[in-house]
Amino acid sequence: MKKSLFLAALLCIMSLTISAKGKQPVAFENVPQPVQTEFQKLFTADQIQYITVEKVFRQRIYAFNLSDGTKISYNHKGLLRKVENWAGVNLQLIPEKILEYAQKTFPKATITEYTVDNAHLELELNDNMELIFSKRYKFLRIED
Numbered sequence: 001m002k003k004s005l006f007l008a009a010l011l012c013i014m015s016l017t018i019s020a021k022g023k024q025p026v027a028f029e030n031v032p033q034p035v036q037t038e039f040q041k042l043f044t045a046d047q048i049q050y051i052t053v054e055k056v057f058r059q060r061i062y063a064f065n066l067s068d069g070t071k072i073s074y075n076h077k078g079l080l081r082k083v084e085n086w087a088g089v090n091l092q093l094i095p096e097k098i099l100e101y102a103q104k105t106f107p108k109a110t111i112t113e114y115t116v117d118n119a120h121l122e123l124e125l126n127d128n129m130e131l132i133f134s135k136r137y138k139f140l141r142i143e144d
Contacts, residue, residue: 022054023054023063026052027051028048032062033078034076034077035075037078038074048067049065071083079116080093080116081116083114084113085113088112094123095121095137098137101139102123102125102131106125106129109125109126110126111123112126120133120140127144129143129144130144
């Protein structure tokens with residue numbers, strides 16, 4: 001009985017310790033070179049308010065919070081995972097075919113979020129409508 005109570009307490013403490021790590025602040029110089037390179041294509045270091053790193057599954061995600069309200073995250077290889085800004089994201093981050101479709105179909109909408117995941121690509125518009133695309137940039141569906 002004492003052993004199982006001790007094990008339960010130990011597991012609780014370990015899980016709290018692991019979850020307490022969460023996002024950790026990191027300096028730009030300590031971000032992997034591929035991430036720095038991708039970031040510097042469209043932004044400058046003086047736009048950064050702060051950067052955090054978080055371990056998600058087996059990879060590290062670097063999240064940049066910029067002075068204009070943009071939040072952008074890259075994986076450790078410098079691949080874009082997500083960009084968001086309520087006023088509108090930098091359109092240069094969005095693949096041309098997806099951008100053309102969105103601008104043609106919803107010409108008055110502002111793109112507030114672009115997300116890349118393992119299954120598909122998502123654009124969120126300022127009216128909370130989500131456009132879902134395949135990895136090959138083919139339009140799949142609308143979610144709202």
